[in-house]
Amino acid sequence: MSDIAVHGVGTSHFGRAPGTDLVTLAWTAVSEALADAGPGPIDAVWVGTVFAPAGVAQRVLRAMGITRVPVVTVENACASGTTAFAEACEAVRTGRYGRVLALGIEQMSTAFDGAITPEDTDPEGATGLALPALYAMAATRYLHDGAVTPAQLAAVSVKNHAHALHNPRAQYSGRYTVDEVLASRMIADPLTLLQCCPTSDGAGAAVVGPARGGAREVGVRGIALRSGAPWGRRSPHVWGYDIVAETAADALAAAGLHAATDVDVVEVHDAFTIGEIVTTEALGLVAPGEGGKAAETGVTALGGAHPVNPSGGLLSRGHPLGATGLAQLAEIVWQLRGEAGGRQVDGARIGLVETMGGGVSALDGNACVVAVLEAP
Amino acid sequence: MPLAIDSRPAVWFHVDVTVVDPRPRIVVAPDGAPHVAGVRCQACAEPVAYPWPACPECGGPVVAAEFGPEGVVWSATVVRIPVAGRTPPYALAYVDLDDGPRVLAHVVVDGDGDTAPAVGTRVRLRAGAPDPQVEVIG
Numbered sequence: 001m002s003d004i005a006v007h008g009v010g011t012s013h014f015g016r017a018p019g020t021d022l023v024t025l026a027w028t029a030v031s032e033a034l035a036d037a038g039p040g041p042i043d044a045v046w047v048g049t050v051f052a053p054a055g056v057a058q059r060v061l062r063a064m065g066i067t068r069v070p071v072v073t074v075e076n077a078c079a080s081g082t083t084a085f086a087e088a089c090e091a092v093r094t095g096r097y098g099r100v101l102a103l104g105i106e107q108m109s110t111a112f113d114g115a116i117t118p119e120d121t122d123p124e125g126a127t128g129l130a131l132p133a134l135y136a137m138a139a140t141r142y143l144h145d146g147a148v149t150p151a152q153l154a155a156v157s158v159k160n161h162a163h164a165l166h167n168p169r170a171q172y173s174g175r176y177t178v179d180e181v182l183a184s185r186m187i188a189d190p191l192t193l194l195q196c197c198p199t200s201d202g203a204g205a206a207v208v209g210p211a212r213g214g215a216r217e218v219g220v221r222g223i224a225l226r227s228g229a230p231w232g233r234r235s236p237h238v239w240g241y242d243i244v245a246e247t248a249a250d251a252l253a254a255a256g257l258h259a260a261t262d263v264d265v266v267e268v269h270d271a272f273t274i275g276e277i278v279t280t281e282a283l284g285l286v287a288p289g290e291g292g293k294a295a296e297t298g299v300t301a302l303g304g305a306h307p308v309n310p311s312g313g314l315l316s317r318g319h320p321l322g323a324t325g326l327a328q329l330a331e332i333v334w335q336l337r338g339e340a341g342g343r344q345v346d347g348a349r350i351g352l353v354e355t356m357g358g359g360v361s362a363l364d365g366n367a368c369v370v371a372v373l374e375a376p
Numbered sequence: 377m378p379l380a381i382d383s384r385p386a387v388w389f390h391v392d393v394t395v396v397d398p399r400p401r402i403v404v405a406p407d408g409a410p411h412v413a414g415v416r417c418q419a420c421a422e423p424v425a426y427p428w429p430a431c432p433e434c435g436g437p438v439v440a441a442e443f444g445p446e447g448v449v450w451s452a453t454v455v456r457i458p459v460a461g462r463t464p465p466y467a468l469a470y471v472d473l474d475d476g477p478r479v480l481a482h483v484v485v486d487g488d489g490d491t492a493p494a495v496g497t498r499v500r501l502r503a504g505a506p507d508p509q510v511e512v513i514g
Binding site for chain 1: 397398399400422424425426432433450451452453454455456457458459460461462466468470472477478480481482492494495496507508
């Protein structure tokens, strides 16, 4: 069915590792992905990162014997890793290269004391809009419109922290109650600390090549990449909705699927609780206004009709920006191979990855990538 | 006499594009009312809060335009964490200026800045601060 396949994946552990060199984190992910893929050449490398120093990709790769090949580093905010993956897939699909490595790396703990703010050269950054506040604007609006309740927002955090109990690579995990989530420190009204992703370091990698029908190959059935349209009063939606909906429509069409509800398991960009709710609606996994209820009633939990973020998501697994997309991809690959252990979605055949990065004023996101994958 | 570099839309010569500060610029009109100095698309009428050379919606030509002074809160929050150069808590709102663009603004409130205006609240631009600012009216 698919012409392109993921031959192997790997990740580091996710967490704060200010004493660990970013290059070392990357080696962990690349080594695992290469071993997982089995012997063969790497003909080119795409690397996604947002804040890593110049030349970091070559510093990682030289120590692993990956030299003399094209190495391209891309930046697309939180979607940098999935952008690298999308470009790797396209390079294979067009026959430009045979077997390509996609790598995502980020060390946030040495770059930020607390929340990220957009660039000072951007209006929102210069006005003091920390990223949690951008998502808080969407949450406030959803609350006002009666599209979500505070308890439903908190339910996303409860769910994803519980999912991560079964993910040994996750930065955090725990059994929280809705009340505990709501009682945690307020960051930007109405989002509390446990509704915000942590500061994380980590790396993820994937080897992409032509589909050969291997027993452990996960097919790339459709993938799409977009930047955001202007976001303002013309849109009836909160920030970040339209870009996800449009990119998902592209990816689902490329995959020959009618709707996201045909997908068995998804990893979405839950940098903040409201993000998962808006995204599940934008993907069409649940009806508009039903995202909060879906989290509250277990529809999006492991064992529910549409499991979302079995890895723990960005909220609990962690969110090293450039690495996140490849961490999401690795989770879906493991799910579709039946290798996800205690968080396995039974019988998962079709999986979806969605990453959305933003921060540029007046745009509905810097980039969004949606990929549809299928089991071997 | 402006330097003719190329055939970009005439707006290049009508608004000051040399300012480094990226925040929306609030100017005071002759009647004393504060306005955001931006542009409007001549093709699709999209209002833009910035002196950009073309319309972000359709790429059409733009002319200088002023927006405000009043608008309505689309959404709002209170930032309660440290942000470089600022003292929390402070209230921010996305404001839909009347017949104008959506702009991010600080909300001037009495007391400690601990309160965000409700969605739908009428607000009015204030001039004289580096940040775009609004105050609640009526």
